[in-house]
C-alpha cells in the first residue's frame with residue numbers, strides 16, 4: 001500500500017489531519033479546527049482534494065497586514081470569527097483588535113499571538 005501523505009491543514013496549519021468516512025464517501029478532516037476537505041470515492045481522491053486546496057492564509061512570519069485594514073486572523077491556533085485590524089504604537093508592540101465592535105483593551109491580541117491572516121475578499125468592490 002502506498003503511503004498517503006496529507007499536508008497540514010490549509011486553514012489553521014495543524015498537522016492533526018486524518019481520513020474520515022461518513023459511510024458513503026471518504027474525506028479528510030482537521031482535528032484542530034474541524035475543516036473538512038472535499039468528499040471523494042476513495043482515500044487517494046480525497047487526499048488529492050485536500051493537498052490541492054490552496055490556503056488563503058498568509059503567515060505573519062512572511063508578511064503582516066497594513067495598519068488599519070480589516071483582516072481575518074488566526075490567533076492562538078484557531079481562526080477568529082471576527083474581523084480584526086492591526087494597530088500599534090511607537091512605544092509598544094503591534095496588536096490586533098476587533099473591527100466594528102465596541103471593545104476595550106481586553107479584546108486586544110498581541111501581534112505575536114497571530115500566526116496567519118488574510119485580507120477580506122471583495123470588501124473594496126462591495127462599497
Ligand SMILES: [Zn+2]
Pocket residue numbers: 009010011012013014030031032033034035
Ligand atoms: Zn485546521
